[in-house]
Amino acid sequence: MNPPKEVLRIEGLNVSFPVWGGAIQAVRNLSMRIRPGQVTALVGESGSGKSALGRAIMGIETDVAKISGRAVFDDPATGQSVDLIALPRDGRQIRAIRGSRIGMIFQEPMTSFSPIHTVGNQIEESLKIHTAMSPAERREASEETLSLVGFDNPARVFDMYPFELSGGMRQRAMIAMALVCRPALLIADEPTTALDVTIQAQILKLLQELQAKLGMAMLLITHDLGVVASMADEVVVVYRGEVMEAGSASDIFRNPQHPYTKGLMAAVPDFDRPREERLKPLREIKVDTVGLMGRRKSEKVLPEILLSVNHVTKSFVTKKGAGFGFGVKPERTVAVNDVSFEIRRGETLGLVGESGCGKTTLSKILMRGLSVDHGSVVYNGENGPVDVLNCEGEVLDDLRTRLQMVFQDPVSSLSPRMPVRSIIREPLDIHDRGPLAKRQEAVRRLIHAVGMPESALMRYPHSFSGGQRQRIGIARALALGPDLVICDEPVSALDVSIQAQVLNLMKDLKSELGLTYLFISHNLAVVNYMADRVAVMYAGRIVEIGPCETIMRAPVHPYTKKLLAAVPLPSLDHKLDFETIGTPTASAMKIWGKQFLDEKDSDQLTHVDLGGGHLVLARTNVDARELVAG
Structure with a gap:
């Protein structure tokens, strides 16, 4: 039996959803093919109809959706050909295919x-x-x-x-x-979006190995062009449900023809682009900070160091076992281990590391959301140094206006019961910033500052896209005119073009308002675009810190090298090397010791100064020259 030329052939597919007064056309006359044993990537922004296509193929789209066209599945095992769209959604035939011959991985x-x-x-x-x-x-x-x-x-x-x-x-x-069930076709809908780069690399390597071992075809739905470059054989670029461009991965990456494809590629931060070169989102945000409340320039000569973190340690105690806690020995987990660094006034310090390394715990400590075992944090403001972890009363109230935070998930960080006007005004109300009319005017200026229309103030968060919700969160963080904004993974949940919008917005606001950022992320390409200096965190410790250019171009610690190697870039010349990701070299094991890399703990480590503000965590008896050479 000869294998079919296509496992799945989609012809003129349409998916629409009825709304008041009309319908939303999610997929428009879309045609594409998926070949046996190959990865076909479906690429586009959020809202372009990618997931609706996947659900329509599987027959799991909502009953109110109107679906037309053909999706012909040719099963390589049986040679049978069937139009999936023509089958009853809950019928015996589609149920026999779904989960058995066609599998699906969901985003969350x-x-x-x-x-x-x-x-x-x-x-x-x-x-x-x-x-x-x-x-x-x-x-x-x-x-x-x-x-x-x-x-x-x-x-x-x-x-x-x-x-x-x-x-x-x-x-x-x-x-x-x-x-x-060993399916012939796997539909992977954004399978790595919520994962950090090292775990993402592991999952992509796994999918690649399984595809080769099982000989299955794969439809990879994603907005990440870096993932596409490392995985795909063929690429289909969609915008608002329509195919803009399709072809081999080589054609799309080396010679893109459609302006939308070119626009997507220009929006992705990468290491080959000069750091000062601005990202080019498909739709630019205009920043208007004129008259923004809290915009101020002090006449005092202020210290260069805005925030100083000294030997901060935080651990959590958990009890494992049963029996109402009696006779159960508490287990102590160190989340932040003897961390020290400084944030200079007007800079962006990037803090990078995998999930679970202690980045968010550290940010909560700086915001007074968590206490510490020991250590200190000092804020150097206009009124002198402030002990962040122990201040009280009016000093604490003032400190809370100077340090603000932008959170990772714009959905859960905005109240669904409050209109945008009330969300942005809330910090002004809490700190009693002037009469109501003045606060309302400040809110209008803030929404303009993040490039959104005044009409947005009357709406609720659910009516906005992810990027718009994140801009609302930024406006709220700026309401009190802070000195330091802690950004905890602010763009990790956004697609590439919206990510470029938000990153450009944050750079513009920093320049216009003289802000200082602590930018927390697991994506070093994003940090490379945003940061002046970079601190790399692993197992609760800062393992390497230095100027951004040095960390990105000449990293020393094996963990920093591992993070850099795991960043998927939108280039066929820089594909992920799945064979070497996550494997320290023999010399690295010798220098840092197996105990630290495996057990994440050692008392024999200290920061070695390599010059130029570049420090790396290593054994005390290791010569700095050996580190650089290693």
Whole structure:
């Protein structure tokens, strides 16, 4: 039997959703193909219809959606050809295909798993539906698939609940759930968007290996052109539900023709672009800070160091085991371990590291959201130094106006019950900044400052896109005229063009208002664009700190090198090297010691000064020249 030329052939697909007074056309007359054993990437901004296409193929789109066109699935195993769109959505035939011959990985694994069933119970569900295996055989097949996706102890994971797994482990478990029946086609809808770069690299490597091992085709739905460059054989670029450009990965990356494709590529920060060169989003934001409340220039000569963090340590104590806490020995986890650094007035300090390294815990400490075991934080304001961790009363009230925060998730950080006007005005109300009329005028100026119309003030957060919600969060953070804004992963949930908008906006506001940023991220390409200096955090410690140019071009610590190697770039000449990611060299193991790299803890480490403000954490007896050479 000859294999089909296409596993899936989509012809003139339309997906629309009825709304008051009309309909939203999510997918418009879209045609594309997916070949056996190849990865076809579907690329576009949020709202371009990518996920609607995936759901339509699987027959899981909402009942109110109107779907027309053809999606012909040619099963390589049986040779049978069927139009998926023509099948009843809950019919026997589509159910036999869905989950068995076509698998799907969703963007957010936590919302895709049932919290009340074990991981194994949910993985073996497909085997219950599609096979005649016994319970023992289903468990064996499920554990084999868990092992295939990289779990060392699949029997233990089988009996765990989803909340017991990290984000990366949950994504692996979801991949196992999609692959347990060995499908001919896998639809991966933004499979790595919520993951940090090193975990993302692991998942991409895993998908690549599984695709080769199982010989399946893959539809990779993503907005990340770096991921596409490292994974795809063919690329389809969509905008507002229509195909703008399609071709091989080589054609799209080396010789893009459509202005939209070129625009997407110009919006991505990368290491080849000069750091001072501005990103080019598809739609630019105009910044208007004229008369912005809180904009001020002090006549005093202020200290160069705005914030000084000295030997801060924070640990959490958990109890493991059963029995109402009696006889259970507490377990101490050190989240932030003897951290010291300084933030200079008017600079952007980038703080980078994987999820769980202590970045957000540190930001909460700086904002007085968490106490510390020991250490100190000093803020040098216009009225002299302030002990951030111990100040009270009026000093604390004033400090809270000087330090503000922009959060990672713009949805959960904005109250759904408040209009935008009240959200932005709330800090002014709390700190009693002038009469009501003055506060309302300040709110109008703030919304203009982040490039949004005044009409947005009457609406609620749910009616905005992710990028617009993040701009509302930035406006709220600027309301009190802060000196330091802590930005905790402010663009990690945004697609590339919206990300470029927000990054440019933050740079413009910094220049116009004289702000200082602590910019927390796991993406070094973004930090390379934003930061003046960079601190790299691993296992609760700052392992390397220095000027941005030095960290990005001449890193010394193996963990910094690992982070840099895991950043997917939108270039076929700089694909991810899946063979070397995450593997320290023998010389690195010798210099830093196996204990530190494996157990993340050692008392024999200190910061070695390499000159020019470049410090690296290493063993006390290591010569700096050996570090640089290593």
